[in-house]
Amino acid sequence: MTLGDSIRHGAKWVFIGNTGSQIINFALGLILARLLMPAEFGMVATILIFTSLAGFVAGGGMGQAIVRAKEATKRDFDLLFTLQALIGLVIVGFFFAIASWFGRWYDNPLYADLLRVASLSFLVRPFFNVPSNMLHRDMRFKAKTAVQLTNLVVYNGIALSLAWLGYGPWSLILAGLFSAVAGALQFAWYARWRPGLCFDFARAGELMRYGLLASSNNIVHYVRSQLPTFMLSRSIGPAGVGLFNKAESLATRPHSFITGSVYEVLFRALAKEQDNLDKSRYLFFRSLTLVATYGLPFYVGFLWLAEPLVVTLFGHRWADSAGPLMILSLAAPLLMIENLSGAVLAARNCLGKELVAQVVMIFIAGAAIMAGLPHGMTGVAAGLLVAMLYMSTHMFWLAKQSLRARWADLARAFLPALLLNAILAAALWLTDQMIPPHIQAIDALYVLLMAVTGGLVYTLCFLYLPIPALAAETGRWKVKLKLAKAAA
Secondary structure, eight states: OHHHHHHHHHHHHHHHHHHHHHHHHHHHHHHHHHHHHHHHHHHHHHHHHHHHHHHHHHHHHHHHHHHHOOOOOHHHHHHHHHHHHHHHHHHHHHHHHHHHHHHHHHHHHHHEEEEEEEGGGGGHHHHHHHHHHHHHHOOOOOHHHHHHHHHHHHHHHHHHHHHHHHHHHOHHHHHHHHHHHHHHHHHHHTTTTTOOOOOOHHHHHHHHHHHHHHHOOOOOOHHHHHHHHHHHHTTHEEEEEEEEHHHHHHHHOOOHHHHHHHHHHHHHHHHHHOOOOOOOOHHHHHHHHHHHHHHHHHHHHHHHHHHEEEEEHOOGGGGHHHHHHHHHHHTTTHHHHHHHHHHHHHHTTHHHHHHHHHHHHHHHHHHHHHGGGGGGGHHHHHHHHHHHHHHHHHHHHHHHHHTOOOOOHHHHHHHHHHHHHHHHHHHHHHHHHSSSSSHHSSHHHHHHHHHHHHHHHHHHHHHHHOOOOGGHHHHHHHHHHTTSSSOO
């Protein structure tokens, strides 16, 4: 199998996994939104700020280092397991020690108990992460997808059952813990892996040199992403956090399952081709073209349908999420550029430069959020949009330098998607003018009519407009849809 075929095959399975995850999470999230109150979602989101941050420390970036490495042995994976297990024990002890103070900080003792139970997942993570890294390195994305989807069924089954029984925020915390155990068992089976211990600290130092930069970038990026939740939790309380978190979650879903699918495969492919500049440049800009083509129409829809969409999906008590959703949707192209530029920098060992950009971004994002706080959730979202503009520009500039590319290459990569989405926006406007007011007043029906019309127009334009940059992609889809015959 050629590298191009491996990338397409891997991206297909990662996309299936991410899309399946989004669909399952989204569908079951609709039910959870009616079983749990915004404040309960807000409590769990606050806990996850700290446990997820600790997760980056627990991983240490060494898994990413092994995925990138040209050679990796069983001894390397045993060393990875040993180090992550030791770090996990320290983290669990730390959270148990500070839990009481944490509850007092938020003036609610329930936070302390939630934090203690959530931290137990760090005892499971080494059993989860190591075989997952093995599958990633071997580009066995089909197996990873199988585990991902099965694990989602376990998580959501437990969460829904406990929420139905009235366990409130505990339903999400316990579901996360038990699904981690289920995922660890599945990954170990697929990778044919058994845990082993290794104390080769000389080799550990080699892995940690790259891993330290990788984990530092992940930590700084995570801190930056959680700034809105943390600052809102101290200003407008858990209900506001829940509403903003719902808007942010919806706004990032298409980005997660499309751009996120490409990132994993692109990183491994660029690591393999790190000495081939022309091939790396092609892979990067081709990936940008495709993620923009497949991802941007979702955000055009969010901009047009934010309020009726939120009300239809989650109910009227979540209606205030519509304002931040519209603003955050404008950041879609910026997220795509930043994310895939990050894959370039990680694969070409330029993480030190990315770390500087991420640190600067924390201060810019913090200042932007502070400026927006007096205007509530929409002000915070607007501040984030400004900060993301800076970050995407900085990240692409770094990737451009590493690949010796040009700004014009970025414009060319986005042109096909911009053309298609301009047509989509015009079609939505025309459809809106044609729908009678009494139909528009029925949120669910209005959303359905607009989505169907927009989807048909975009699909037809994608398949039949003569756009050279998309000719190969549309050709493959025409063959799959039996609209054309495969080339001999």
